[in-house]
Amino acid sequence: VRARxxxxxxxxxxxxxxxxxxxxxxxVEPRCPVARxxxxxxxxxMSYEEQLKFKERKVKNHLxxxxxxxxxxxxxxxxxxxxxxxxxxxxxxxxxxxxxxGNIVAGFYAGRTxxxxxxxxxxxxxxxxxxxxxxxxxxxxxxxxxxYDETAHKGLVRHALIRKGFHSxxxxxxxxxxxxxxxxxxxxxxxxxxxxxxxxxxxxxxNTKNTNVILGKRCQALWGKDGIVDHLxxxxxxxxxxxxxxxxxxxxxxxxxxxxxYASLQKEDTVLDLYCGxxxxxxxxxxxxxxxxxxxVVPDAIEDAKANAVRNGVKNIEFICGDSAQAVQMLRKRGxxxxxxxxxxxxxxxxxxxxxHIVEIAPRKIIYVSCDPATLARxxxxxxxxxxxxxxxxxxxxxxxxxxxxxxxxxxKADINLKN
Numbered sequence: 088v089r090a091r092x093x094x095x096x097x098x099x100x101x102x103x104x105x106x107x108x109x110x111x112x113x114x115v116e117p118r119c120p121v122a123r124x125x126x127x128x129x130x131x132x133m134s135y136e137e138q139l140k141f142k143e144r145k146v147k148n149h150l151x152x153x154x155x156x157x158x159x160x161x162x163x164x165x166x167x168x169x170x171x172x173x174x175x176x177x178x179x180x181x182x183x184x185x186x187x188x189g190n191i192v193a194g195f196y197a198g199r200t201x202x203x204x205x206x207x208x209x210x211x212x213x214x215x216x217x218x219x220x221x222x223x224x225x226x227x228x229x230x231x232x233x234x235y236d237e238t239a240h241k242g243l244v245r246h247a248l249i250r251k252g253f254h255s256x257x258x259x260x261x262x263x264x265x266x267x268x269x270x271x272x273x274x275x276x277x278x279x280x281x282x283x284x285x286x287x288x289x290x291x292x293x294n295t296k297n298t299n300v301i302l303g304k305r306c307q308a309l310w311g312k313d314g315i316v317d318h319l320x321x322x323x324x325x326x327x328x329x330x331x332x333x334x335x336x337x338x339x340x341x342x343x344x345x346x347x348x349y350a351s352l353q354k355e356d357t358v359l360d361l362y363c364g365x366x367x368x369x370x371x372x373x374x375x376x377x378x379x380x381x382x383x384v385v386p387d388a389i390e391d392a393k394a395n396a397v398r399n400g401v402k403n404i405e406f407i408c409g410d411s412a413q414a415v416q417m418l419r420k421r422g423x424x425x426x427x428x429x430x431x432x433x434x435x436x437x438x439x440x441x442x443x444h445i446v447e448i449a450p451r452k453i454i455y456v457s458c459d460p461a462t463l464a465r466x467x468x469x470x471x472x473x474x475x476x477x478x479x480x481x482x483x484x485x486x487x488x489x490x491x492x493x494x495x496x497x498x499x500k501a502d503i504n505l506k507n
Contacts, residue, residue, distance in 0.1 A: 088104055088105075088106065088107055088108060089105045089106040089108060090102040090103060090104055090105055091103045091105050111133075113133055113134045113136075113137035114132055114133065114134075115132060115133065115134050116132075117131040117132050118131070118173075118210055119131060119206070119209070119210050121194075121204050121205070121206050124197055124204045125194070125195050125197065125198075125204045125206055126197055126198030127195055127209075127211075127489065128211065128488040128489055129488075129489055129490045130488055130489060130490060131488045135168065135172050135487065138168075138484075138487065138488070139166045139168045139484060141490075142166055142482055142484060142490075142492040143163070143165070143166045143482060145460055145490075145492060146163065146166075146460045146463075146480075146482050146492060146494055147161060147163060149460040149461050149463070149464040150460075150464045150467070152464075153461055153464035153465055153468070154464035154465065154467050154468040154471075155468055156464075156467075156468075156471075156477070160477065161477075161480075162477075162478065162479045162480070163479070163480050163481065163482070164479065164480070164481035164482075166481075166482040166483070166484055166492070167338070167341050167481065167482070167483045167484065168484045168487070169337070169338060169484060169487055172484070172487030172488065173210050173211065173487075173488075174210065174211065174212065174213060174214065175211060175334075175335045175337065175338070175487065176209075176211045176212045176213070176334045176335065177213070177250060177251050177252070177253050177317070177332070177334055177335070177336055178248070178249070178250045178251075178332070178334050179209060179212040179213075179216055179248075179249050180246050180247070180248045180301055181193045181194060181195070181207070181216075181220060181246060181247045181248075181249070182194070182195070182196065182201075182203055182245065182246050183203075183223075183224075183227075183234035183235065183244045183245065183246065183247070184203040184234050184235075184236070185233075185234060185236075186205070191224045191227055191228060191234055192205040192224075193205070193207055193220045193223070193224060193247065194206040194207065195209070201237060201299070207220045207221065211487075211488060212249075213249075213251045215249070215251065215258060215283055215285070216249050218282050218283060219247070219249055219258075219260055219279065219282075219283060220247060222275070222278045222279055222282055223244070223247055223262065223275070225278070226271075226274060226275045226278060227244060229274075230270055230271050230274070232244060232269075232270060235264075235265050237297075237299075240265075240297050241265075242265060243264050243265055243266050243269070244262060244263075244264055244265075245263040245264060245265055245294060245301070246262075246263040246301050246302075247260065247261070247262055247263070248260075248261040248263065248292070248301070248302070248328055249261075250315060250326060250328075250332075251285075251315075252315050252316060252317030252318075252326070253317065253336045253337070254317050254318040254319075254336070255315065255316050255317050255318065256285055257285060257286075257287040257288070257315035257316060257317070258283060258285045258286045258287060258288075258315070259286070259287065259288040259289075259290065259314060259315045259326070259328070260279060260286060260288070260289050260290070261288075261289075261290040261291075261292050261302075261306070261328040262275075262289075262290070262291055262292065263292045263293075263294050263301060263302060263303070264291060264292070264293060264294070265294065265295055266293070266295065267293060267295075268291075269291055269309075272291070272309050273309075275289075275309075276289050276309055276310045280310070286310075286311070287311050287312055287315050288308065288310070288311040288312045288313065288314055288315055289308070289309045289310040289311060290306050290307065290308055290309065290313070290314075290328055291306070291307045291308075291309055292305065292306050292307075292328055293305040293306075293307075302328060302329060304329075306327065306328055306329070313327055314326050314327035314328070314330065317332070317336065319332075319333075319336060319339060319340060319343075319367060319371075320340055320343050320344070320367075320371040322367075322370055322371065322395075322399045322401075323395075323398055323399055324365065324367065324395050324398075325391070325394060325395060325398060327391065329387050329391075330365055330387075330388070330391050331364040331365050331385075331388055331391075332365065332367070333367070333485065334485075334486075335485045335486065338483055338484060338485045338493075339367075339485065341483055342456065342483045342485065342493055342495055343367065343368055343371045345481055345483070345495045346368060346371075346372075346429065346454050346456060346495050347371060347372055347375070349452070349454050349479070349495065349497040350372060350375075350427050350429070350452060350454055351452075352372060352375040352376045352427065353375075353376075353377075354375075354376070354377050355377050355426075356375075356376045356377055356426045356427050357376065357377055357378045357379075357380065357423065357424070357425045357426055357427070358372055358373075358376045358378070358379045358380070358425060358426075358427045358428075358429060359380050359382070359415070359418070359425035359427070359428045359429070359448075359450070360372075360379060360380065360381040360382065360429045360431075361382050361411045361414070361415075361428065361429065361430045361431070361432070361437075361441070361445075362382070362383065362411060362430060362431045362432045362433070363381035363382055363383045363388075363392060363406070363431070364383055364385075364388050364392070364431070365388050365391040365392045365395060366381050366383075366391075366392030366393075366395055366396060366404070366406065367395075368429055368431060368456070369381045369392075369404060369429070370395065370396060370399060370401050370404060372429070373401045373403055373404050374401075376403070376427075377403065378403050378404070378405070379401075379403060379404040379405070380404075380405050380406075380407065380418065380423070380425065381404060381405070381406045381407070382406075382407045382409065382411055382414040382415075383406070383407075383408060384408070384409060384410055384411070385408075386408050389406050389407075389408040392406045393406055411430075411432075411437070411441045411444075412440040412441045412443075412444050415441070415444035415445060415447075415448060416444060418448070419444075419447065419448060424448050424449070424450075425448060425450050426450055426451050426452070427450055427451065427452045427453075427454065428445050428448075428450040428452070428453050428454070429453075429454045429456065430445075430453070430454070430455050430456065431456040431457075432457070432462075433458070434458055434459040434462065435459075435462060436457070436459065436462025436463065436465060436466045437462075437466050438466075439469065442466060442469050442470060442473070445470075446470070446473045446474070446475075449500060450500070451499065451500050452497065452498065452499055452500070453470065453475060453497075453498040453499075454495065454496070454497060454498075455467065455470075455494075455495070455496040455498065456493065456494075456495050457493065457494045457495075457496070458491065458493055460492065460494060463494055463496065467496060467498070470498055471498075474500065474501040475498040475499065475500060475501060476498060476499050476500075476501050477496060477497075477498055478497045478498065478499055479496070479497050480494055480495065480496035480497065481494065481495055481496075482494045483495065
């Protein structure tokens, strides 16, 4: 390649690709016409087979470099990819804006900017997205409704969040506005239902703050239900606009099945599910365990988790709203010692305080579900130092065409202390 150096640090630098002199054998022509400008699909110019190899190497290299594991200590299963790695996202969030000619546009932000790259038919999302966005833009033009301008903090329509239940087929359209009401809202609902009969929920979300957070806290159903229902691992989940739910349902089932297999639960086991979100992993394990305790710091997620437990008749599960480290301390005071701990943290990983408390309760197994191989390697290093043995791990491709990869790892107890 020919590249231009943009920024140089002591040990590394940043460069911009200017020209490809000799293409790689793994290079393919991106299907999406705005793949490079958008930046959401970092690997779309790479064949899918090569993407999977790249992600395997990424996980292993982090374990070697950050985790300081030896090659013979890494027992990694081959990455689990998709047969059809397109149209897998069940949720998409589209910002609205104006182009240079004064036309309303919707799409995605270019990498590291808030410049909107017009793209209504993202090939990772469902086909219904394009029709729904066309309807919303037409409605805005007809009623002179302006998109939001984040620089001036003026304009009404900020984002459209569209969700589809891949199992149920239900669609939810949530319009995020910089105000309390939407003019002629009945006209929008009528147009949406005429074109997309699968729509089960049309929701207005209010976000009047000058922030880059997409959703506000107030939701109002303009038509239908307050959300949609979908099914995962044989369980039914109600999804509001604010609910967390894996965007790739089919691959999430593989991920959760692996976590369950690694746990190999008995009826006397108590499972502690940290960073539980809406309780999906814990509920998939509840039928084989004596008790499951889910912990999550987001109150709305805990309310969703409790409702989903009732919906599925899961009675041996308890949810605690709070910080993971504090929740573990509280369980110790209650005299409860979980035998299996499941963690599914955000990209920043668990960190030392949470890991210290987990080690103190000494579960026989830890199942670590990670969305970032670097923080996974860091945390596994600490757990191994504390006396746990990394038995096996498996990457799962939940986000084809992007550089992201999920990994589930199994650790079993030995006998040292984290502070040694």
